Amino acid sequence: MKSRKILSGLIAATFALSLVACGNSSRKTSTEDTNAKTLVINKDTKEIKMLCEVNGKYFTESTRHGIVFKDGSNGEKSVLRGLADEKKFYDALIELGAKAGNNLTAEDMKAKKDNGKSVEGDKLEAVVTWEGQEKEIPFEDIIKASEERPMDLRFGGNIESAKKNNTGCVLCLDSCATGITSDASYPTGTTQNNVVKFYGDEEVLPEDGTVVTVTFRTIK
Template sequence: MQHHTTTWKKGFTALCFLAVAGVSGCDQKTDAATTAQKTEYDGLSESKPLRIDSQAHTVTLLVQINGRFLTDDTRHGIVYKGGSNGHKSLFIGYADPKALYDALKQAGATPGDNMTMENKDATHVAGSKLAMSVNWEGAAKAYSFNDVINDSNGKTLDMRFGGNLQAAQEMKTGCLVCLDSCPVGIVSNATYTYGAVEKRGEVKFKGDASILPPDGTLATVTFKVAD
């Protein structure tokens, strides 16, 4: 009798283990599916983070909101998530600098390539003017960058295709969009010269928490060649 009882208990324990393992396996699949779903928005994904419309002269980039900079200041608008500055920007980008550079050229933008490490403090970035807008699921409309980024001086952003591909590849910061003129970022703001934010304290930038969605929300940023 004792032998049968022991065997039954062992069998029951084995069944319980298999049942738990089965549930765990299902949970893992569900988690994987959820993760995959979270990195897809508006037809873009981690494996396909850019959309180019050459006729409309637009490039659309998949990004994620970094909630830290809805309260803290930053000079980084968008940085590629794999770059050394990937945690310092309001928007975390899913494309690397070369991919964005090539896409903007394909859309008809011309790089300024006028910024160097030597002239950066006194030079306003040149290149094609870009009208930039942000959209996300549930947004009332596509908001311009000026709508969602607060300049402490109330000035308007003047976003330009600076170029800087060689510097971007050498520095590996991942900088895609800077909020003052930059010799490394692919796109930057000609309203201010380099150092206006962090060195000279002329201006502060942060995301507008009254408009932008919460930390971690996927969104798209569209660059339209304006001239």
């Protein structure tokens, strides 16, 4: 039965490719369709929706990364693997009128214990949903921390660092000089000095590989 399904899938794929080859110049490619859906801006509601995938590795291993674009150098180091480019996410926040903090430097990331700086910038809200889960879950509720603090998510900005380093960092769990957004509740040096450890909460998040939607909203 399994082999029949595989064969049927191959036939269907071949058929679909033949349709594209025959030509329908007005139709978008699947890649274009995917790119259009992974990051959606709603100016009326002042929100951005980004598709991500759960990375189950961080149910048991610690990380300082909440969301990282899958094609960034840190793409496999986050609780959620972002399906949209972090630089386009930055542009989307600017388009909504959000103001970036741009107050942190690479040197700040070397802070000693109890000597860190907190990210600045407009305050944001982030919530998570997925198929079968209609209720919005605050982003902080999908994270377990060895020292819990209320999330204070900020638009750090850092676009020049993002372009230079190409880490893909969308949302860092402590204050960051490269992440587009990060949590001001945890100053720089928090994870580097092992003050706090962060994990994805497997009791809240769906299983590894599940596609979820993260909605970012500007707060005035």
